[in-house]
Amino acid sequence: MPDVHAVIVGAGFAGLYMLHRLRRLGLSARVFEAGNGVGGTWYWNRYPGARCDVESMDYSYSFSDELQQEWKWSERYASQPEILSYINHVADRFDLHRDIQLSTRVTSATFDEAGRTWTITTDRGDRVAARFCIMATGCLSTAQVPKLPGRETFGGTTYHTGRWPHRGVDFTGQRVGVIGTGSSAIQSIPIIAAQAAHLFVFQRTPNFSVPARNAPLDPEFERQVKAAYADFRRQARESRVGFVVERSEASALAVTPDERRREYEKRWSRGGLGFTATYVDLLTNQEANDTAAEFCREKIRAAVRDPTVAALLAPKDYPVGTKRMCVDTGYYETFNRDNVTLVDIRRSPIEAITPAGLRTREAAYALDSIVFATGFDAMTGALLGIDIRGRGGRTLNDAWSEGPQTYLGLAVAGFPNLFAVTGPGSPSVLSNMIVSIEQHVDWIADCLEAMRARGHETIEATAAAQDAWVAHVNEIGHATLYPRANSWYMGANIPGKPRVFMPYIGGVGAYRQICDRVAAKGYDGFTLAGA
Numbered sequence: 001m002p003d004v005h006a007v008i009v010g011a012g013f014a015g016l017y018m019l020h021r022l023r024r025l026g027l028s029a030r031v032f033e034a035g036n037g038v039g040g041t042w043y044w045n046r047y048p049g050a051r052c053d054v055e056s057m058d059y060s061y062s063f064s065d066e067l068q069q070e071w072k073w074s075e076r077y078a079s080q081p082e083i084l085s086y087i088n089h090v091a092d093r094f095d096l097h098r099d100i101q102l103s104t105r106v107t108s109a110t111f112d113e114a115g116r117t118w119t120i121t122t123d124r125g126d127r128v129a130a131r132f133c134i135m136a137t138g139c140l141s142t143a144q145v146p147k148l149p150g151r152e153t154f155g156g157t158t159y160h161t162g163r164w165p166h167r168g169v170d171f172t173g174q175r176v177g178v179i180g181t182g183s184s185a186i187q188s189i190p191i192i193a194a195q196a197a198h199l200f201v202f203q204r205t206p207n208f209s210v211p212a213r214n215a216p217l218d219p220e221f222e223r224q225v226k227a228a229y230a231d232f233r234r235q236a237r238e239s240r241v242g243f244v245v246e247r248s249e250a251s252a253l254a255v256t257p258d259e260r261r262r263e264y265e266k267r268w269s270r271g272g273l274g275f276t277a278t279y280v281d282l283l284t285n286q287e288a289n290d291t292a293a294e295f296c297r298e299k300i301r302a303a304v305r306d307p308t309v310a311a312l313l314a315p316k317d318y319p320v321g322t323k324r325m326c327v328d329t330g331y332y333e334t335f336n337r338d339n340v341t342l343v344d345i346r347r348s349p350i351e352a353i354t355p356a357g358l359r360t361r362e363a364a365y366a367l368d369s370i371v372f373a374t375g376f377d378a379m380t381g382a383l384l385g386i387d388i389r390g391r392g393g394r395t396l397n398d399a400w401s402e403g404p405q406t407y408l409g410l411a412v413a414g415f416p417n418l419f420a421v422t423g424p425g426s427p428s429v430l431s432n433m434i435v436s437i438e439q440h441v442d443w444i445a446d447c448l449e450a451m452r453a454r455g456h457e458t459i460e461a462t463a464a465a466q467d468a469w470v471a472h473v474n475e476i477g478h479a480t481l482y483p484r485a486n487s488w489y490m491g492a493n494i495p496g497k498p499r500v501f502m503p504y505i506g507g508v509g510a511y512r513q514i515c516d517r518v519a520a521k522g523y524d525g526f527t528l529a530g531a
């Protein structure tokens with residue numbers, strides 16, 4: 001007999017809501033979390049400037065009307081401390097802590113075919129048998145530090161944005177190097193620059209970034225949303241990306257250059273992620289995309305005084321939006337400061353970390369601190385970090401040797417009763433993740449309830465359904481411009497990782513309908529078995 005109905009791995013937004021849903025069904029569950037607190041992303045990523053780039057009124061749970069009415073966000077985009085205190089509030093309010101074991105990393109999960117149970121083990125010596133194993137391990141939770149020679153010889157201090165010290169870091173008077181120019185770097189660089197004696201930014205690939213226009217939350221907007229929150233959330237669920245943006249159905253090429261500029265300007269001054277929704281074909285047609293990319297490059301040239309630095313900051317070799325858009329506050333302007341130097345490590349790569357700093361092919365840089373803003377082994381890193389063994393002892397690593405294969409991003413053939421929340425093959429990272437998390441958790445909880453009602457003990461994706469889903473995910477992914485970029489969506493940031501466009505780009509509204517249809521047809525594409 002299993003010890004619990006389900007083990008949930010991870011206590012971020014996904015794990016917490018999963019626990020809450022299972023409790024409400026009267027099912028026993030135990031959560032293991034590697035961190036020493038709940039919050040996931042918002043527990044780990046404490047770097048200066050960390051905040052969400054989906055607006056706070058959207059980037060929050062919708063499952064409890066009391067919760068969403070009571071909670072008051074202070075800014076358009078909430079800061080990391082505020083999001084973390086929100087998550088802790090949710091854990092307290094719904095009494096979640098008592099089933100969560102912190103500071104415990106799950107090391108293996110093995111399916112026993114005869115007993116139809118998963119045995120989960122941890123680095124603290126736990127061994128738990130569960131009917132279901134639910135991976136709420138996060139898409140961006142496995143920090144990636146490049147294997148640069150000499151790292152251990154560095155005489156100063158190194159940091160990774162996704163493993164930031166809880167005590168905070170004071171860079172006053174220091175020579176600091178930031179490696180990377182993705183979203184984490186772009187948020188932290190302006191703040192580190194204001195503190196450090198000198199900041200060196202080591203850039204391999206420039207990113208496109210739109211201004212956040214963050215501000216205190218407009219009380220009138222908050223009142224309007226709260227008066228119709230149910231409708232606001234419904235629209236988000238039915239939307240493409242999990243929040244409502246003004247979306248044009250026109251082609252960028254069907255309007256005059258003047259009209260296009262007006263429209264881009266409008267979005268730029270509004271700020272935020274809606275920029276790539278300006279025209280319907282920005283992510284499918286290179287020529288259309290070029291118009292938006294050139295607009296962004298002009299903005300960079302206008303913001304940065306030194307034309308050489310501006311040229312270096314302007315992305316040229318991939319379409320705008322095909323690497324995750326960044327959202328910033330004063331990023332480009334930071335390069336006008338006398339104490340900031342941009343170093344092109346595409347032209348002159350980092351050769352080694354040295355006791356005194358780091359060395360590129362062309363020069364040596366003396367540094368007191370190095371900040372790795374080098375991202376994550378996205379989407380598959382946390383799952384493959386666990387020794388997961390399904391039917392016949394087959395490992396997930398083996399099943400995914402050519403890239404992740406899932407049915408709906410939720411389940412894997414050969415791994416019965418294993419679910420992934422926002423797994424590869426689901427919209428996940430292309431959406432407001434809270435909307436996607438709630439949808440997956442609700443689907444899984446409904447599935448477990450239906451299985452209990454019908455006396456089923458196992459559910460497993462069929463290989464045929466999985467193959468068809470993988471083919472569909474690939475087909476629509478390849479109909480876009482996304483595969484043209486060396487992005488973490490493609491696994492390109494991790495040496496040796498298979499090149500596969502991992503998320504599902506069909507949109508969260510359409511995807512929800514697909515998942516609902518699968519459930520309505522008695523879990524079409526899955527095999528269910530009784531006791």
Ligand code: FAD
Binds near residue numbers: 015054422433
């Ligand atoms: P996570 O929050 O990543 O939680 C997973 C947890 O699982 C982690 O705490 C981890 O420690 C734990 N875990 C993993 N493996 C194990 C193991 N083997 N054993 C035990 N525990 C384990 N998304 C948006 O939609 N909008 C945003 O504005 C946004 N901003 C972001 C900003 C940053 C800096 C980052 C890194 C991501 C951001 N994201 C954003 C994505 C963000 O990850 C999701 O929105 C969301 O927080 C994910 O929740 P989760 O519970 O699925 O995963």
Ligand code: NAP
Binds near residue numbers: 327
């Ligand atoms: P990221 O987007 O993957 O950026 C990592 C950066 O490090 C890139 O510039 C990358 O360059 C560089 N890099 C990686 N390995 C390197 C190496 N070996 N040598 C030199 N440079 C290297 O990671 P991130 O900035 O942490 O963001 C990850 C995701 O988290 C985002 O895309 C977003 O989804 C989410 N996030 C959101 C926010 C927000 O605003 N709410 C903030 C932070 C993160 P290349 O591009 O050349 O690989």
